[in-house]
Amino acid sequence: MIEFKEETEKNRYYDPSKGKRISEEILIRKDPLTGKTCRILDKPLPISKGADIEEETKKGGFCPFCNDQVYDVGARDSEVLNDQLLERGEAILLSNISPYADKSLVIRLTEDHHIPLEKFQSIYFTDAFELMLEYLKRVQNLGYTTIMMNYLKPAGSTIVHPHMQLLISHHPLDHQRRNFEACVKYHENYGNNYWEDLIEKEKDSERYIKNVGRSVWKTPFAPGGLEHIRGISLKDLRSLEKEDMKSFSSGIVSTLKYYADQSLNSFNLSISLPPDEDKKKFATVVDIVARSNLDKYYWCDVFALSKLLDESYSNKPPEKIAREAKPFF
Numbered sequence: 001m002i003e004f005k006e007e008t009e010k011n012r013y014y015d016p017s018k019g020k021r022i023s024e025e026i027l028i029r030k031d032p033l034t035g036k037t038c039r040i041l042d043k044p045l046p047i048s049k050g051a052d053i054e055e056e057t058k059k060g061g062f063c064p065f066c067n068d069q070v071y072d073v074g075a076r077d078s079e080v081l082n083d084q085l086l087e088r089g090e091a092i093l094l095s096n097i098s099p100y101a102d103k104s105l106v107i108r109l110t111e112d113h114h115i116p117l118e119k120f121q122s123i124y125f126t127d128a129f130e131l132m133l134e135y136l137k138r139v140q141n142l143g144y145t146t147i148m149m150n151y152l153k154p155a156g157s158t159i160v161h162p163h164m165q166l167l168i169s170h171h172p173l174d175h176q177r178r179n180f181e182a183c184v185k186y187h188e189n190y191g192n193n194y195w196e197d198l199i200e201k202e203k204d205s206e207r208y209i210k211n212v213g214r215s216v217w218k219t220p221f222a223p224g225g226l227e228h229i230r231g232i233s234l235k236d237l238r239s240l241e242k243e244d245m246k247s248f249s250s251g252i253v254s255t256l257k258y259y260a261d262q263s264l265n266s267f268n269l270s271i272s273l274p275p276d277e278d279k280k281k282f283a284t285v286v287d288i289v290a291r292s293n294l295d296k297y298y299w300c301d302v303f304a305l306s307k308l309l310d311e312s313y314s315n316k317p318p319e320k321i322a323r324e325a326k327p328f329f
């Protein structure tokens with residue numbers, strides 16, 4: 001069954017400026033599904049408050065997603081939409097000119113070129129999800145479907161303008177593959193859906209945040225990055241109803257408001273959709289992590305530990321993150 005495994009290591013060093021020895025405790029936790037390890041040191045990061053981002057985020061020159069350009073230069077999907085656009089509210093579904101799979105889409109979220117995290121509205125995400133579902137309904141073989149969002153340069157985005165991505169591939173992404181294989185194994189061993197068991201086990205824990213509609217929001221035991229917050233729905237996104245999409249959108253917006261309160265301005269988001277077969281073994285999982293702040297000469301939080309050695313790192317225990325995020329949900 002689900003086990004929360006944690007070890008600690010202690011580090012001591014002499015700080016001459018304080019004239020004393022300092023002791024630090026490092027938590028090493030294992031993800032209860034995959035066993036992937038994470039290191040947690042409860043210590044503030046060198047993240048700038050009041051970052052200088054205006055030069056980067058103001059509309060200067062060419063932007064393919066702003067209204068004055070998007071209809072002329074926005075690439076259109078030939079695979080399914082026969083070179084047409086899909087639009088809903090301010091959202092526009094376009095083709096990705098840097099594709100990662102045979103179906104690779106970009107969804108422009110807003111008319112505004114830049115939106116501070118506290119100003120994101122649920123409707124932006126709800127409209128984007130509805131466009132994605134409209135697209136997915138037209139695809140015969142869905143394979144492995146993933147939704148992503150990279151917001152601002154520290155999160156890997158080359159374009160400031162808020163946008164999401166939708167990928168449909170015949171091959172799972174590596175993290176997805178490990179997760180799906182572990183879910184199948186868990187189901188074989190215990191006869192249950194891992195995520196259903198996790199929700200039951202975590203509902204009274206310090207990591208639980210809130211039920212938003214039919215989705216459950218919490219922090220993961222072994223975070224995958226900074227300020228990691230997770231939404232779980234036992235329904236397959238393709239069978240989600242309008243209310244479910246609203247609750248996902250509301251959870252995302254609450255998370256972003258919490259990040260803004262922490263003076264953070266950049267984030268990554270992923271939503272892994274369950275594979276078509278054997279839906280009862282999987283869930284739709286939204287993962288959101290904050291990234292180091294966009295600022296002039298910003299510091300990047302992905303260093304050798306996570307980039308090459310595949311070890312996650314968090315500067316705050318998930319229990320503390322849940323406590324601090326709760327008022328924003």
Ligand SMILES: [Zn+2]
Pocket residue numbers: 059063064065066112113114161
């Ligand atoms: Zn723009």
